[in-house]
Every structure is written in C-alpha cells, then in structure tokens.
C-alpha cells in the first residue's frame with residue numbers, strides 16, 4: 655500500500671501566506687490549511703482568517719498551544735524571547751505544527767516569493783518536505799495584490815508591517831506606539847510581561863534598550879523619527895517601494911511567523 659502524502663499550507667496571518675493559499679486553491683484541491691494560534695494574535699488576524707476561509711471555501715484548521723505564553727515564559731525562567739533567543743517560534747509555531755503532522759508524510763507549501771533572498775523554515779522531521787511555489791513560478795511582491803484582489807490585505811497593515819504576536823520583538827518602535835493606540839489592552843499585557851530585575855538593575859524588555867513604559871513616554875520623538883526615516887526612504891526610492899523597504903528592514907524576522 656502506498657502511503658498517502660498530505661499537502662499542508664500554513665497561514666501566518668500575513669499577506670504572502672494568504673496569497674499562496676489563494677494561489678494554490680485550485681492547483682491542489684486536497685490542501686489542508688492551518689493556522690498556529692499562539693493566543694497572542696491581533697484581532698485583525700482572526701477577522702482576516704474568517705474572510706480567507708470564505709475565499710478558499712474551506713476551513714482553516716486552528717492549531718492551539720498546550721500551554722499559553724505565560725506558562726512558557728515561566729518555563730524559560732522569565733526570559734522574554736528575543737531575536738537571539740527565539741524560543742517562542744520553536745514552542746508556539748514549530749512544535750504544534752510538527753505535532754499536528756505527526757509521522758505522516760507531508761509536503762508543506764511555503765510562501766517565500768521569487769524576489770526574496772531567504773530560505774525559510776525547513777523542518778528537521780524527515781517526513782516533512784517543503785515546497786516553494788512562488789519561487790518555482792517567479793511570483794514577486796507586485797503579484798501579491800493581484801492574487802488578493804478579492805479579499806485585500808489584513809487590516810493591521812495600516813499600522814504594522816508584519817504579522818505575528820502582538821508582543822513580537824521584531825516590531826519597530828513606532829509600531830509599539832501604534833499598538834498602544836489601536837489595542838491599548840494588548841499593549842498593557844505586553845508591558846506586564848516585562849520583568850525588572852531589581853538586583854542587577856537590568857530588566858528584560860521587548861524593545862531594545864528601554865521598557866515599553868519608557869518608550870511610550872517618548873512617543874512624540876519616536877513618531878518624528880519614523881516620519882523622518884520614511885521621508886528619507888521616499889526621497890531615494892519613491893512611494894511604491896516604501897512598503898517593501900520597510901518590510902525588508904527587518905529581514906531577520908521570524909521566518910515561520912511572518913510568511
């Protein structure tokens with residue numbers, strides 16, 4: 655008997671994975687769509703998933719966590735995840751996904767575009783094989799709008815450049831300020847995770863070099879700086895490429911979370 659191969663496609667809540675889901679809809683009808691719900695998602699993401707299910711005419715399986723972020727943080731001795739210690743991706747994205755696939759042979763479709771210079775997530779499980787349809791077919795950023803013409807982009811792109819947890823340490827300082835304005839309750843929750851180590855005088859902070867409290871106190875400065883870099887970039891490259899430039903600014907961001 656030949657083993658059945660599963661075809662799976664992870665929706666991150668971002669535009670590229672949504673576009674890949676729409677792109678593959680008729681090419682691989684047996685596709686299983688999934689979303690790894692960290693419990694720390696923006697409300698705009700849930701709204702967009704509902705719209706996307708309508709477009710795909712198929713449910714998106716929601717994979718939950720066995721333990722929420724608060725528990726995981728305790729397990730990691732209160733150390734917030736950071737770009738150099740990215741335990742969150744392993745615990746909240748990769749582990750639930752690999753558990754869901756189990757020992758099945760699966761092809762996972764990854765939304766890395768042909769104009770991106772990165773490899774993306776490769777599972778260490780030998781039964782999971784990645785495929786990169788956008789790379790194979792030469793799909794670039796300009797094609798994404800066309801593919802998503804019926805449902806558009808998730809609404810958080812009005813104020814944030816990437817998908818991911820509301821407390822993601824990859825977000826820019828100006829995006830933290832926008833989070834405080836758009837979702838003050840989430841900003842407060844993120845603040846509560848920051849722990850001060852009164853003994854050494856050092857604290858663990860989401861944003862480099864300062865607590866969220868300190869960051870919000872200089873919101874006007876941060877906004878001014880963001881507007882200034884925006885103007886500098888615009889002078890060099892023009893509006894149409896501005897979004898791309900801002901996105902590429904943080905290219906080391908989570909390859910699993912923001913596809």
Ligand code: SF4
Nearest residue numbers: 742818819822908911
């Ligand atoms: S989105 Fe950010 S905080 Fe969330 S799992 Fe990915 S890297 Fe970690």
